[in-house]
Amino acid sequence: MKYSTTNWMAVALMIVGGFLDRTPRITLWCIAMAVIIAGTIGAGRHAWMIRPGHFAERHGLITIIALGELIVALGLPVVETLGDDGDLSGETLVALVAAGAYAALIWWSIFDRPLRALEHRHDLHDDPTERGRYARDVYTYAWLAIVAGIVLAAAGLEEIVLHPSEVPDTAFRWMFLGGTVLTMIGVGIAILRAFTKITFERTAGAAGLVALAALATSLEGLALVIAADLVIVVMLAVEHVRVEARYRNEVDPAAT
Template sequence: MTFAHRLRPRLVQERESVSTLELFFDLVFVFAITRVTDFMADDPTGVNLLRGSLVIAVLWWSWVGYAWICNLVRADEGVVRVVMFGAMGGVFITALTIPEAFDDLAGGLDGPVVFALGYFVVRALHLLMFWVISRDDPQLRGQVLRFTPSMLIGTTCLLIASQLTGTAQTVMWFLALAGDYIGTLIGGTGWRLRSVAHFAERHGLIIIVALGESIVSIGIGVADLPISWAIIVASLLGLAVSGLLWWSYFDVTSLAVEHAFERATGARQIQIARNCYSFLHLPMVIGVVMLSLGLKKILSYVGDGNHHRLTDPLYGWPLIALFGGAALYLLALVWFKAYATGSVTVPRVVAAVILLALIPLAWHVPALATLGILTAVLLALIGFEMIRYDEPRDRIRHAHP
């Protein structure tokens, strides 16, 4: 076997499972999400929550590009493996720089510039890999060429943002994301998919990664504190919230969308992949990260050891992040399913509205009670859906599309 043959990409098969290298690749995103949560938790102001969301959107677009590549060629074969490790390095350096993504810290390199350059490297490797694998596919090569300007606009705006401060800097971040996201939206549907099951599984696993961050936030919040009944109750309630969010995605919704995804053909299939998975999974991830921020703050309250602290309410932006994050996640799930299947899950819209309406009330109750309220609303939602949609749920879970 020649060296050139060893470097040759291998095509993904129709029912291919996610490779171990793709799971390894996700580890740097686990770290990045943790860094974003810590960045927002250190100073949970509205500005920092906005900045954290912008960073997640940039990181998400880095991840999305490789999800599409690895649906065409195996991540663990040939030159693709080398590119994946190179991209991991770029994402990891970008994640290390998250605390300095907007404001450079004293000493060392210029943080915002390093962040922007790390993103550029990740996107450039992604584009180069697409160029290589499209050499025998004129339609895909044309799609890559139409996509290139949006990539250049996004990375250029981010580099410009690294030289600015304040409102001007934030505006350039929005322009960077607009270049990427809107450019992709209007760039056509000439992309390729080789395995619907692989693509759906890949995005389901990244939701697991995000939910894992919510569990990590619970543990980190009390890691160095002596165990108490308040910590036990808060930890179990936080774990229940994460579990209920898992249930809301994986029990039926992801399967219903995947079935519609498999039935679709041509441009419609690419539209579902782009809109349901590449676009609508972003607000789900942002919602879970916001929720993680609220959970981390609640655990710091109940683990304080001060009896007075147990009665203190969770208020301000951490409270908005807790309830608003859960509501955002539910609404994104509704849109995710509605776009693919045409069915709107009304109870989830109602639950999201209730969570948002409860924020003023929760502002005045103990933090632990606030977590109990959130758990109760989600539990009521899942319980209602289990009873109300029992027959269609059974059909979706146990019948092939």
């Protein structure tokens, strides 16, 4: 219970900040974030009774909730168009398919391998203190980036899908692609913490998305979503081939 004190303090600061003007509100919310971070640092010095499977399952559900924001983003153009007694254009339909594929790819990038691997690695730690630190680093710090990235990307994707034939505003383009990069970075940080390995494919994919955001200033919304999908598909496919090849070599070294 003593480690919940910092959380309650942060909640109080956020509630008070909600009733203030912009500058003091942001100040109090930043202080609340600092209080929470200080609490997690202090909590990492002591032993914790943690069930790795439970932690992985719950944070997987949190990710599913965040992915729900993407699904909401897909429904808005449909509701807006049909609410005006209009018909969905071909471009809008294709944009919906591309955005749906994007949501599926983000799911794949987290749930196919990383989530299970992180749970398995967590289970290998016998020391309660180390288990607590692992849970903090992976499921608090790294997962914050993962979830924040998904929500940020959903906000940008919503506006892009609403106007697929128009060039998105710079802010929405960076929200969509920057949020995707943030999610990839979060997964990379979690894997680095768990296995002390850099995920080169995801690093390259993140770099590709940053380049796309910086250079695709005249690309229409539909083309932008499709381009992002292609970058993620290539990234995950290359990673899949590499991991499968390594697994086969470990199981049957004679295969090489």
